[in-house]
Structure formats: structure tokens, C-alpha cells
Amino acid sequence: MLAVNDAACRLFGFNREDANRVYRQDVLDNNDPRLHQLLLQRKQFGAAKGEVTGILPGGERFPCEYSSVQFFTDAGEHRYCTEITDIRKWKMAEEHIRQSEENLRAIFNHTVEGFVLVDTELEIVASNDKADELIFQHANGNKVKAGNSLLDYLPEDRRPVFKMAASRALAGEAIAYEKAYPAADGSLRWYCFGINPVQEQGKITGLCVSGRDITLQKHAEEKLINSEKRFRGLVENNSDAIAILSAEGKIGYISPAGEKITGYTEAEATQLDALIIVYHGDLPTVQQIMAAILAQPGIPVNTGAIRIVHKDGTLRWVEATLTNMLHDPVIDGIINNFRDVTARVESDLKLQAAQRHIExxxxxxxxxxxxxxxxxxxxxxxxxxxxxxxxxxxxxxxxxxxxxxxxxxxxxxxxxxxxxxxxxxxxxxxxxxxxxxxxxxxxxxxxxxxxxxxxxxxxxxxxxxxxxxxxxxxxxIKAETSIIQSNERFRLAAKAASDAIWDWDIVNKLVWIGEGFSSLFGYAEAGEMVAIDWILDRLHPDDQPEVLLRINAVLDGELTTRWQDEYRFEKADGTYAIISNNAMVIRGEQGQPLRMIGAMKDVTHQKAEEHHLRLPNQ
Missing domain, CATH: 3.30.450.20 (PAS domain)
Structure with missing residues (x-):
């Protein structure tokens, strides 16, 4: 509470000096749903009135009438004038109600907005003094009077639009819009209008039409836009780049010159953390500089030459001056002025390399x-x-x-x-x-x-x-000799075998394919290491998903060591052979698959004979 009258002090048992320590919940029962309905009504329409439950000293509850209205001070601040009446004493209440109405009317007429209340037929029920000035700019001097139609005060060209907006508001929609009108002195003034439904007991009984002069606000916005245009003109035509960073290093703005230096557009850069594009070798230095900048608001700090990673992956040398302006509410960031010094630094590095060579x-x-x-x-x-x-x-x-x-x-x-x-x-x-x-x-x-x-x-x-x-x-490591010899025996055995033997290094994704890949399938790569994709690409497209599913099931099953499958495999001449593939999984100490060794047998002829035998005699 900002101020109270004597009646409130007597009713609720506190002094005026204590008003700023008293809150609404101290005098009104927050558990009364009617109070919350009235607060919502006041928020929507600027005023509310109805019966609620009050709290007397000692906690006693009593019925009272709650009447509150929103108004604005000369400084544009929101205020609420609220009156609470003990309706147990109606004789005294009549005087309070009369005084309350006078007070509310005085407040209503001294707000910065014009208000008009109309019923569902758009007939004026009530209005304040500002309504003539702020809502009916073209009413030809006619004063607003209760009982008249609001449309009578509007020019012909505004009536159809207002009727459409009023229909939407009567359906429950809150309408707000801005419009400019010429003033008597020839200047253009801007107004903000609102049309809001008025509800009583859940039913829309009329509309509250409000108007407010926002010309000064519009002028301020226009000045801000022009100021920003001048700023962009200076920044965007500068060869040095400018960026604005948050305290965490997030890029909020970067000038066009920054795109040339970093390769990132403004839209791309504002999605990045500035430290991400710093070369990892210079990151500790930059982090120390950022800490110093945060500790010294307003003091420019030069980074010296540091490396950044361009969008194309190349390294660029930049020199930056950073100034902490987080304390300035207009900038609210760290200004980073930086330039590309790659040519200069690389020249210096070459000179230093030559000097080191001489030494x-x-x-x-x-x-x-x-x-x-x-x-x-x-x-x-x-x-x-x-x-x-x-x-x-x-x-x-x-x-x-x-x-x-x-x-x-x-x-x-x-x-x-x-x-x-x-x-x-x-x-x-x-x-x-x-x-x-x-x-x-x-x-x-x-x-x-x-x-x-x-x-x-x-x-x-x-x-x-x-x-x-x-x-x-x-x-x-003489013991390794036996391993090498064992591997050689394996390769010789694979060369002599009629099957296509293969050895898959799962970790490195490489497969050694035996001589059988030449004799059975005609591939010149036999006896060499190939990528695992070389094998997978030669599976028939219709068989590949199921084969991969079964292989992965074997690899993921830690207790499974063998795999067998039949599918179609493409030969060097483009035809497909039906093959039977048998393999064994070699696992590490933790059960992870390391290698898979197997043999592929061409069973095309065998499958053809089986198919022929299953055919009925002809």
C-alpha cells in the first residue's frame, strides 16, 4: 500500500505510517475466489467492483465491498485506487459509496487515456473527459454523452472498420491497433486504440474503448531507428570489424567486415560462441584476456596477434581491442574491434624463421x-x-x-x-x-x-x-616373431583354399580378402586390404539391410562368437552369386569385438539344383 485513509486505519487497526508495510493479503482473504476474479477484471478493463471477504484484526473475516480502479500518474506509472467497505453498516456505507464514486470519477477523468464504456448495441454508458480528445478526434466538437451511439461520433469512413472490430471484441477478442491522424496545426499525431470486452458474471455485456496519444513514443522510436541507421552506416563501411559479445563470449552482433575476416555471415556468427573460432593453441591466452576485461569495465585491452579458424578451415591472424561495456545499458556487451593482420604476422614469422636459421x-x-x-x-x-x-x-x-x-x-x-x-x-x-x-x-x-x-x-x-x-x-619382442609367422601361414592357407577367406579388422574398418575373391568372384583386389565398405557395397541391395542387422546382432551379443548367413554377392562381371558365409568373432578382454574371420562359399549351383528338385514333374 502507498497511502491509506483514516477509515482504513480504523477498520483494519494500523497507522498511516505503517501503510507501506501492509499488503493486500493482510486485509483481504486471498482464498476468496471472488477476489481473484475482480483482480482479473481490473487488469482487463481498468476497474473492478464486487463483494469479497475482509480480515479484521485478530483474523476475524467479514463481508465487504471491494472497489478498485487503475490510473496513471503524470510520470506514466500504474497505480490502483481501492476502497473496501464494511457492508454490515449500510447507513455509513451509503456515504462511503457516494464519496467513492466521486473519487473514482476524479481519477477516471485524470488518467492519460480516454475511456468509453458501451453496451452490446454500441450505446454509450459512460466515458471520461479524455474520451473527446483521445478517441473522437473528428467529432466536430460534439461532447460525448451517455445514451448516444458511439458511431455518431465517428466519421463515415471509420464506422465500417470500427463495426468489424467491435464484432470481434463482442465475441471475446481483445483488439489493439495504432493509427495516425492530422492535428489542427497540420502535424501528424499517433494514437493507440483498444477495444476490450466487458464481462459480468461470465457474460459479455459491453465494450471498453480506450485511446492513448503515443506521438512522443513514435518520435522516440523514429529517432532510435535513425540513430541505428547512422551507426550501421559508420560501422558497415569500416575496414576494421566490430563485434559485440556477451559476458560469456556469445556473439550478439558482427559487422560486414567481420564476415570477410571470419567467413561467417552475421546470422551464422550470432549462433556461435566467439571462443569456438579461436585457434586452440591461443585459447588459454584469450581466456586470460577475457577475465581481465570482465574485471576492468570501460578499459580497452589489446590482445596482440592471435589465431582464429576461418569458416573454410584456414588459420587467420587477427589483432583485437576489447572494451567491457556491459555496464552501459545501451550497449550491454563487450565491444570487440578487430582486424586481419595475417599478412603482417606471416611476414614477421618468416623473418623470425630466417633469423633462427642463421643462429x-x-x-x-x-x-x-x-x-x-x-x-x-x-x-x-x-x-x-x-x-x-x-x-x-x-x-x-x-x-x-x-x-x-x-x-x-x-x-x-x-x-x-x-x-x-x-x-x-x-x-x-x-x-x-x-x-x-x-x-x-x-x-x-x-x-x-x-x-x-x-x-x-x-x-x-x-x-x-x-x-x-x-x-x-x-x-x-622375439615373441612377436611367432605371431608374424602365424599370420603368414594363415595367408598361405587362405591362398590355397577354394573358399573366399576374409579377415575383418573391426576397429580400423579394414578387411583382408583372400585369393578366393579372385577365383570365385573375379576381383583383382584379392590378397589385399580393402575398406569394409568395399564388401558392403557388393551385397545385393535387397539383402543388405537384413545381413547388416544379423551381423550387428552377433557383434553386439558378447557371448556370441559365430555367424553364418546366406545372401547374394556381386561378382566382378556385375552378376550375383548366392554365397554361404561362415565366420568367427574374436573379442577383447572386455568382450568388445576386435576381428571377424570367415570364409565365403559360392552355393549358386547348389541352390539352383535344390530349386529344380522342388519343382513338380512335368
């Missing part, structure tokens, strides 16, 4: 390679050519220095290991490569040794390269 000496390389007891070499990451080798490598492998420098890292490996090497090279980053298993290397005399490799990225005479350190572990 390197023959002695340093000699210490790195020749004094190490382990074989070492450096290779170009682009061409894979060996560009430096130490004495330990020359002695251990048997190749001369000149021979080493004419070779690639592929040349010192068995040909069958080239696929695995290529896969590993594609996953290498700028970090060191630590041994996870061993590799097979070829000495000059043709012998195979098992080595453990550690690799480090280096810049060698301006070339991106890696230094490799090899440790011969052949003697340590």
Missing part, C-alpha cells in the same frame, strides 16, 4: 645426430624425404649417408606396412609422437628389425620436418 650452426646438428648412440634422422613432412641422418643410423641399417638422403621414410619399411604408416602420418600434429607399438624396418641386407620410434616436430632450414629417434627392440 643454428653445424655444431648443433652434429651434436644432435652424430653424438647420439641411437639411430636418428630428419624427414620433410611434406615429401617424406630423409634430409638428415646420423652415424648411428648409417652403421645400424647398413645404408650409406648418400643412400639415406636419396630415400623416403617409406623406403625403409616393408611395402605391406605403407598403409598403416600413411594412416599414422595423417593423425600427426605439431606435438611429439610417442611410441604406442613397434614398427618394422628394413636394413640394407633385407633383414627386418623391430623398432620403437619417437618423433619431434622441428623447423629444419626453413622446412617443416620431424626428427625421428629409433630404438631396435627386436630382441625384446
Amino acid at each position: 643454428l650452426s653445424e655444431e648443433k646438428y652434429r651434436k644432435i645426430f652424430n653424438l647420439s648412440p641411437l639411430p636418428k634422422w630428419i624427414y620433410d613432412t611434406e615429401t617424406l624425404c630423409i634430409i638428415e641422418v646420423n652415424e648411428a643410423a648409417v652403421k645400424h641399417y647398413g645404408y650409406s649417408r648418400e643412400e639415406f638422403l636419396s630415400m623416403t621414410i617409406m623406403d625403409i619399411r616393408p611395402a605391406e606396412d605403407s598403409v598403416a604408416l600413411t594412416d599414422v602420418l595423417q593423425t600427426l600434429t605439431d606435438k611429439a609422437y610417442k611410441p604406442t607399438n613397434y614398427w618394422r624396418h628394413l636394413k640394407k641386407d633385407g633383414s627386418v628389425i623391430l623398432v620403437e620410434i619417437t618423433g619431434h616436430p622441428i623447423d629444419y632450414v626453413g622446412r617443416r620436418a620431424r626428427m625421428v629417434i629409433c630404438r631396435d627392440i627386436t630382441e625384446q
